[in-house]
Structures are given as structure tokens and as C-alpha cells.
Amino acid sequence: MTTTSGAKPDRVDVCIIGAGASGAAAAKVLTERGLRVVALERGPWRTKETFGGDELANINRYNLWPDPLLNPRTVRDSASGETRTELFCPVPQMVGGGTVHWQGWLPRFTENDFRLRSIVGDLPGTTLADWPITYDELEPYYTQVEWAFGVSGAAGANKYESWRSKGYPCPPMPQSRYAQKFHQGCDKLGWNSFPTPQAALSQPYNGRPATVISAFAQQHGDPTGTRSSALNVFVPDAVATGRYDLRPDCYVREITVDSRGAAKGAVYQDATGTTYEQEADVVILACGAVETARLLLLSKSAQFPNGLANGSDLVGRNVTFHEYSAAVGTFDDPIYAWAGGGYVSASSFEFYEHDDNRGFVSGGHMAVAGVGIPLPINWSLPNRPAWGAGAKQMDREYFNHSLAAAMVVHDMPQHDNRVALDEEVKDAWGLPVAQITLTPHQNDLAMGRFLIDRSAEILEAAGATSVQKVYIDRITGNCSHQHGTTRMGNDPDTSVLDRWCRSHEVANLYVVDGSPFPTGTGANPTLTIMANAWRVAEHIADGRAATS
Numbered sequence: 001m002t003t004t005s006g007a008k009p010d011r012v013d014v015c016i017i018g019a020g021a022s023g024a025a026a027a028k029v030l031t032e033r034g035l036r037v038v039a040l041e042r043g044p045w046r047t048k049e050t051f052g053g054d055e056l057a058n059i060n061r062y063n064l065w066p067d068p069l070l071n072p073r074t075v076r077d078s079a080s081g082e083t084r085t086e087l088f089c090p091v092p093q094m095v096g097g098g099t100v101h102w103q104g105w106l107p108r109f110t111e112n113d114f115r116l117r118s119i120v121g122d123l124p125g126t127t128l129a130d131w132p133i134t135y136d137e138l139e140p141y142y143t144q145v146e147w148a149f150g151v152s153g154a155a156g157a158n159k160y161e162s163w164r165s166k167g168y169p170c171p172p173m174p175q176s177r178y179a180q181k182f183h184q185g186c187d188k189l190g191w192n193s194f195p196t197p198q199a200a201l202s203q204p205y206n207g208r209p210a211t212v213i214s215a216f217a218q219q220h221g222d223p224t225g226t227r228s229s230a231l232n233v234f235v236p237d238a239v240a241t242g243r244y245d246l247r248p249d250c251y252v253r254e255i256t257v258d259s260r261g262a263a264k265g266a267v268y269q270d271a272t273g274t275t276y277e278q279e280a281d282v283v284i285l286a287c288g289a290v291e292t293a294r295l296l297l298l299s300k301s302a303q304f305p306n307g308l309a310n311g312s313d314l315v316g317r318n319v320t321f322h323e324y325s326a327a328v329g330t331f332d333d334p335i336y337a338w339a340g341g342g343y344v345s346a347s348s349f350e351f352y353e354h355d356d357n358r359g360f361v362s363g364g365h366m367a368v369a370g371v372g373i374p375l376p377i378n379w380s381l382p383n384r385p386a387w388g389a390g391a392k393q394m395d396r397e398y399f400n401h402s403l404a405a406a407m408v409v410h411d412m413p414q415h416d417n418r419v420a421l422d423e424e425v426k427d428a429w430g431l432p433v434a435q436i437t438l439t440p441h442q443n444d445l446a447m448g449r450f451l452i453d454r455s456a457e458i459l460e461a462a463g464a465t466s467v468q469k470v471y472i473d474r475i476t477g478n479c480s481h482q483h484g485t486t487r488m489g490n491d492p493d494t495s496v497l498d499r500w501c502r503s504h505e506v507a508n509l510y511v512v513d514g515s516p517f518p519t520g521t522g523a524n525p526t527l528t529i530m531a532n533a534w535r536v537a538e539h540i541a542d543g544r545a546a547t548s
Contacts, residue, residue: 006274012036012245013544015266015280017252017295020097021526022512022533023286024234025145029537031241035544038245038278040268042287043094045248046231051221065090070428073290075477076437085425088436088477089321091288095248096231098480099526101219104199104228105345106151106527107365108142111135111162112353113521120354120361125441126412127318128361129518132490132499135162141531146197148237149228150205153197160192160349170202173213176344178337178403182368183346185405185462196345196367197527199228208232213344230530251429255283255299255308255509263308263509269429282508282540286533289319289482289515293419294434296486309503314496315486316419319436320520322481325448325472326369326406327456329464334400337369345369351454352522360446362410364522366455369406403464405455410522411444411475419485440475448472481525483517501536512536 014030016023019041027037065087076083092098112119114131122128143166146153155167172195175183179195186193200211212224225232238244249271256264256277265279285292293316297307307315347367354362385391422435449471456467489495492504501516503509512533514525521528 006270006276009038009276009278011265011279011281012038013280014038014282014284014540015040015278016284016286017255017266018042018097018286018288018513019095019230019235019246019248020092020286020288020513021099021230022514022529023284024096024230024238025530025533026284026286026512026537027238027244027246028148028234029534030541031238031243033538033541033545034243035541036243036245037238038280039247040250040252040266040278041095041246041248042251043092043248045095045246046100046221048221048223048225051223072425072427072433074422074425074433074435076435077439083422083435086477089290089482090480091291092480095235095246096229097288099199099229100221100231102199102229102526103345105347105367105524106146106149106153106197106199107158107347107349107523108161108197109135109521109523109528110160110349110353113519113523116354116362116519123361123412123443125414126443127415128412129487129489129494131518132488132495138528138531138535139163139165141534142527144534145527145530149199149233150201150208151197151228152195152200152202154195157194158192158347158349160352168197170205173198173200173202173211173344175346176339177335178368179344179346181331181335181403181462182348182405182458185458185460186348186350188461189457191348191350191458193346193348193350196347198345201226201228252295253298253429253431255285255295257299257301257303257308257506261303261506263506282510284510284512284540285515286511286513288513289485290419290434290436292511292513292515293319293485294421297419297421298431304505309486309496309505309509311505312493312496314494317415317417318413318484318487318518319417319419319438319482320411320413320484320517321438321475321477322479322520322525323409323411323444323448323472323475324406324479325409325452325470326404327452327459328402328404328468328470329456329459329462330398330466331401331403331462331464335403336400337403338399348458351451358450360443360450361412362443362447362522364408364410364447364451365524366405366407366451366458369404403459405458407448407451407455408479408481408522408524409444409448409451409472409475410520412441413484413487413519414439414441436477438475440472444475445472481514481520483514483520483525486511486515487518488516489518500539501532510536510540
């Protein structure tokens with residue numbers, strides 16, 4: 001038990017740990033339903049004036065990747081047992097979380113994503129499981145988030161999408177040269193493609209101007225303030241209620257419990273180094289799958305000696321991380337892949353659903369990717385000199401002529417792929433860091449190879465003069481998508497949370513980030529994370545109203 005040194009704040013209805021996509025979505029719903037909410041966010045609360053192109057000069061300043069000195073992570077290969085410290089999987093550490101730095105791709109999951117185990121049966125070596133909820137249950141909340149954000153898209157353009165109760169609020173973003181190439185390649189092959197749904201405004205919406213299309217779209221904050229994000233939409237909505245107390249620069253050390261084993265509150269250290277305990281009737285974790293698991297494991301007590309809500313020893317297990325990889329093509333005509341970053345993209349679900357004939361389970365989202373940093377895609381071309389006149393010559397010849405068709409690997413959950421505590425490596429606050437143990441399943445590698453081959457075919461059909469395939473041989477943590485460490489399910493013996501993302505063991509403890517996902521699926525998860533957080537927050541509010 002951590003000793004507190006500051007005066008105890010007033011007790012509130014709900015304490016949310018994290019103010020990123022899921023935490024801010026839950027805060028909006030709860031405060032608009034009349035509940036008093038305190039949010040404790042590890043990172044700063046930045047404004048648009050603090051963002052700009054100079055972020056490129058200091059890659060750690062933008063609060064996306066974990067600082068290797070303050071908050072390192074260790075990664076362990078389960079086969080060799082070798083442990084290394086590295087920048088594995090970005091942890092957005094600021095108000096708004098990863099939505100401040102994203103490209104904003106917001107595809108929906110499909111109906112089959114929620115029942116993959118029923119479709120494919122047992123996959124040896126995995127813990128593949130159906131979700132305890134269905135697409136039909138989540139669909140209204142998909143719509144709520146899309147219309148709150150003003151998502152730009154074309155309903156029905158993806159012929160593989162599941163049913164919708166409502167179209168998109170804004171039409172698709174204007175096509176870029178690289179999006180045109182992707183569509184051309186798919187058309188020539190007879191494959192369906194569609195404009196990627198974007199968290200960006202193609203036209204003025206709800207009093208906000210159309211999004212400024214900038215090369216600094218991915219991994220950078222938006223200095224114009226026109227991007228749709230939790231920072232620009234959900235947080236202001238919650239603040240406007242007068243019932244949202246958002247405290248940035250607060251490091252939560254543990255979740256405390258009372259004598260009955262219920263969650264009592266959060267012990268945290270503020271920017272001055274003072275330690276407080278914030279008590280609440282309900283505690284919600286929204287830290288991302290890695291840090292949520294770590295916080296639960298750090299929260300040990302007499303009632304929970306192995307970590308809070310971890311009587312089943314499942315907290316941290318079944319972790320999944322999407323892996324991005326790509327086929328890189330070069331073209332005679334200019335592509336200008338840096339123009340607009342990833343705001344103006346194109347996608348295909350042609351190989352998203354499971355097909356027994358492929359020899360592996362499931363599939364993934366393929367899309368054309370703008371550079372976003374912006375850095376030249378041609379830096380990934382083979383035989384490129386690292387420096388000097390030769391490197392400059394390749395930049396001149398290929399900078400505007402290179403294009404990447406990327407894919408997302410739907411990696412399979414495995415019991416021994418997990419987040420645990422590294423008792424030998426401590427962070428700047430003296431606490432054990434997250435240790436990630438991860439070995440890819442052969443299904444992951446086969447899927448990655450298949451999707452990269454299909455991406456290469458799209459580029460070739462679009463007229464690429466050369467194509468370089470970048471296959472994966474492991475999950476490197478190069479993507480910010482994290483899932484599965486507190487999976488939800490109906491059986492307490494095989495899951496940490498119930499269908500409402502409430503702990504089976506702690507009745508007033510909820511998790512609303514990607515941790516509850518039984519599977520990672522093959523698409524960007526943030527829309528589903530926010531929709532599920534909205535669903536859970538409404539359930540909490542309904543329960544409070546029924547007992548008041």
C-alpha cells in the first residue's frame with residue numbers, strides 16, 4: 001500500500017485512469033449523464049499551439065512512444081528466454097492519447113470478427129475465442145462515435161462491410177495520387193476497394209472547419225486543431241458539462257481496495273511529486289492493454305496477492321499486437337506519397353474474411369499508406385546507400401515516385417504471450433516495468449506473407465516498375481494497436497471481465513481500452529475501442545440511475 005502525503009480529494013462517482021480514446025469517450029458519456037468524473041492522465045494536456053513541424057527534431061517530445069529512460073519496457077522471447085529493453089509498441093502518453101497523432105483510419109469490424117472461433121473452430125496453439133457481444137449490439141455505438149467525430153467515408157463502398165443503421169456524416173476525403181493508384185490496381189485485378197473512413201472532416205461539420213490536409217498527419221499533433229480526435233471532440237464535450245475534472249501529469253501507482261475487496265480508488269503522484277488517493281464509487285481503466293495490465297498487476301493487496309482482479313492468472317495473458325508491413329513500389333510518374341500524410345487513403349477488405357482455401361485462419365485490412373512523418377518511403381528500398389551522394393541521388397529519383405501498400409496482421413491470441421512485471425527493471429518512479437513475452441504463431445506469419453503478396457499485386461497492377469516485399473518474421477511492436485490482456489467473456493475461468501467489461505472479481509472495476517478484446521481482428525481497433533467504451537459507459541450510467 002502506497003503512503004499518501006497530500007490532502008485526500010473529494011470522493012466522486014467515477015475515476016477514469018487515462019484520457020485517451022477510450023477514457024475520453026467514457027468521460028463524455030458519463031458526464032453528460034450527470035455523473036461526476038475525475039480523470040487521471042499520465043501525460044500533459046497540450047493545446048494545438050504547442051504542435052508543429054519541429055516535433056520531427058525531437059521524436060520523444062510528442063508523447064507517443066514510451067520514453068526509454070523514464071518508462072522503458074522489456075521484451076522476452078518465450079523460446080530463447082532472451083530479454084531486451086526496447087521501444088516496443090507506442091504508448092500515447094497525453095490527453096487525447098494516440099488520437100492526437102493518428103492518421104485516423106476508422107474501419108468497423110465485421111459481424112464475423114465477433115464469432116471467429118465459431119467459424120474456424122479450434123486453432124492449435126492459440127486461445128481463439130468468440131466475443132461475448134455481437135456486432136448488432138455494438139452497431140449503434142459505432143454510429144454514435146462516427147457522428148460525434150464527423151467521420152468522412154462512403155457507406156456501402158466496402159462491399160464486405162456489415163450492415164449499418166446510418167451512413168457517414170461527411171463524404172470521403174478528396175483522392176490523393178497514391179489513393180488513385182491503389183484503386184486503379186484493385187480495379188484491374190477485379191478486387192473491391194474503397195476510401196478509408198477517416199477521423200477528418202471533408203467539409204465543415206458541427207461548427208468545425210474542414211480538416212487541413214497536411215503532410216504532418218501521422219505521428220504529429222495537429223497545429224490547426226481541425227483533426228477529429230479525443231482531444232478536440234470528446235474532452236471538450238466532457239469539460240463543457242462542468243462535471244469533468246481532468247488532471248494531467250498524474251502517475252497512477254496502484255488501485256486500492258476496501259475491506260470487502262471492492263475498488264476504492266487510485267493512488268497517484270502529481271507533477272509536484274505529491275501523492276494522493278482519489279476515491280470513487282466506480283473505477284475505470286483506460287490505459288491501453290499493456291499499461292492497464294501492468295497497473296492491475298502492480299495493485300497487490302491481501303485480497304489480491306497476485307494483482308487486482310487476477311485470481312484466474314489471466315491478467316496480462318493473450319496479448320496481441322498488430323504488425324504493420326508493406327510492399328513498396330516505384331513508379332515512373334510522380335506519386336507524391338508525402339502529400340496529405342495518411343489523411344487521404346484507400347483500403348480493401350478483399351482478403352479480410354476467413355477462407356479455408358488459404359491455409360491459414362482469418363485475414364486482414366490492406367490499405368495504401370502516405371508517408372506521414374514525412375520521411376521518404378524509398379528509404380526502405382533495397383541497396384540504398386545509407387549516406388553520401390548515392391543516398392541523395394536515390395532521394396532525388398525516388399522521393400516522389402515511391403508508394404507503400406500496407407497491411408495489418410491479425411495475430412492470434414496465445415496463453416503464454418503476455419504482459420508481466422519485470423522485477424529487475426524499474427521505471428523513473430521506482431516501479432517494475434512491463435515485460436512483454438511474445439512469440440508469433442505460424443498463422444500470423446503465413447497471413448502476413450499472403451497479404452504482402454496481394455499488396456504487391458495491387459502495386460504491379462497499378463503500373464509499378466519495381467516492387468519490394470517486406471515480409472514479417474516476428475511481431476516487433478511497430479504498431480500502437482494493443483489488445484487482449486483482460487479479455488472479456490462469460491466464463492470467469494477463461495476471462496477477466498464480463499460482457500460489460502466489468503471484472504468478474506471486483507464488481508465496481510471496469511476496463512474500456514483494447515484490453516477486453518478476445519481477438520485483435522485484422523483492422524484498426526480504435527473505432528471499436530471508442531464504441532465499446534461508449535456502450536460500457538451507458539451501462540454504468542444506467543445502473544447508477546436505477547439505484548439512485
